[in-house]
Amino acid sequence: MPIFGGRSNYPYICARVKAKKSFLLSKDAYHRMLSMDLAEIGRYLGETQYREEMAALGTRYDGATLIENGISQNLAKTYTDILSFSGGHLRQLIAEYLHRWDIYNVKTLIRGKATKASIDDIKEILIPAGSLKQEFINQMLQTTTTEELLETLRQQSVVYVDEELLRNALQTGKLAVMEDALDKEYYSSLLKSIRKTTISEERFLDFMRKEIDITNLKVLFKLKSEGMSGEAMTQYFIPGGLEFKSDRLTKLAISEGMKEMMDDIRQSSYGDYIHVDIEEFEDTKDISSLLREMDKALLDLADKFSHLYPLSILPVLDYVLRKKTEVENIRIIARGKESGLDPELIKKLLVL
Amino acid sequence: MPRIEIQPTRSELQETNRRIHLTTNGHRILKLKRDGLIMEFFKILDEAKDIREDIVRKYQESSERIAIADAVDGVLAVRSAALAISRKPKIELLTRNLMGVVVPEIEATTIRTPPEDRGYGIIGTSPHIDLAADSYQRLLETVVKAAELETTMRRLLEEIERTKRRVNALEFKVLPDLLETKKFIEMRLEEMERDNIFRLKRIKAKAKEA
Secondary structure (H helix, E strand, C coil): CCCCCCCCCCCHHHHHHHHCCCCCCCHHHHHHHCCCCCHHHHHHCCCCCCHHHHHHCCCCHHHHHHHHHHHHHHHHHHHHHHHCHHHHHHHHHHHHHHHHHHHHHHHHHHHHHHHHCCCCHHHCCCCCCCCHHHHHHHHHCCCCCCHHHHHHHHHCCCCCCCCHHHHHHHHHCHHHHHHHHHHHHHHHHHHHHHHCCCCCHHHHHHHHHHHHHHHHHHHHHHHHCCCHHHHHHHCCCCCCCCCCCCCHHHHHHHCCCCHHHHHHCCCCCCCHCCCCHHHHHHHHHCCCCHHHHHHHHHHHHHHHHHHHHCHHHHHHHHHHHHHHHHHHHHHHHHHHHHCCCHHHHHHHCCCC | CCHHHCCCCCHHHHHHHHHHHHHHHHHHHHHHHHHHHHHHHHHHHHHHHHHHHHHHHHHHHHHHHHHHHHHHHHHHHHHHHHCCCCCCCEEEEEEECCCCEEEEEECCCCCCCCCCCCCCCCCCCCCCHHHHHHHHHHHHHHHHHHHHHHHHHHHHHHHHHHHHHHHHHHHHHHHHHHHHHHHHHHHHHHCCCCCCCCHHHHHHHHHHHH
């Protein structure tokens, strides 16, 4: 990752982020959108902070696609804005956090190349966020052989890709191991970049480790519902969690029933967020509500941390997460309406 | 059989009797086969009906799951995950014999894959995408099973139809023709017998007169 110079202008950034936060949609806005049709939602968004994107894309797209593209572009712009007005170590931390979009885009590029998808198809699904240069993306798109792909990846320093894993993935057509290594590397690099010189940075480290806990729990729920064996599961956990370290996660993974696992999780600080009926869950193996509860837990944590240290990266992080959740909620409403999902189900999917 | 070609002889009568016996046996066996095929067909029909309902249910479930994945993770993320899947499902087409009818037996071994074999990463891919992928894999498995059952049903129907035509042909055409032929030969033979007796009587009478 590039090292950013200058001072970490916390008061300025936090004030700007606070101002931006005031533009986030309220819970009422989602309820209003739920009773609108797609055209009305588009018009409504055109009167909010999404005005520019909706106007710019209005001639090319319509319906849910217009809404999804508009809000995605706005999200990317918001992240770029935050980076542009921050400086010093703070900027480095924010950039490290937003680095997940680079990972997503590199994964998409490799997936596209591995399956020989057309350049247009790959281009269409890249997310315009993160710090990958357009030149690198174009070079990646033009590669035709594994060697060219490896060479192009070697020339950039934004995302580290293990060559052996990539070579193996391209040979076998199974990208999972390489992709998981990228995700683990993301968290490892993020944890390393936190200096722990101030209390706020220590709390930021705690927050990130809690995020790792939540990600690991989501992986655990997913793999448990798929019926994967406990031993096999352990390789998918990201090291560095705060409450759920490797041995505790292994214990949960090899536990026989869901009840035993949930009882243990309920004893942690995330226990308050889990309200699912275990018997119903054991029957249906539907983890959707559990996942939403985990997402809500993360949002709540970000909110709590941001209030504890108002002049730190934590309010920025809280805003970044809230903005991402807002975009996801709008997309859930728009796509849900487009696919004719039951309004009650759409409401359930929202993270409010 | 046109009567003009029939030679009203004892050997022809024996041959016709042999053919009647063969036809009656064939007719009985074909009727048994037809009934057996119909029973088999109805057995599969129930299974096929269940599997059709299963397909509709699973299709609705898969559509809902992909709609949820599109909504929660975005169409871009879903399409990106789809790009990672390079392994296409393989099916092996075998055959089996069902009462003389060759029906397909489709073995699909690589449709349902565990999450680690789907191509994309476990950690970074949303569980909603996994749920959608799993639903579609289950749907595809059912579609393959339905294809096997429905092809079997179609082949059975064709065979039932063919057997029915044969049974009807034997019952309403071949057997009546043969019986008629037998009757004709018997009548002709009796007539010839009578002619013969009459001729012998006349010869005997002439011999007496002489």
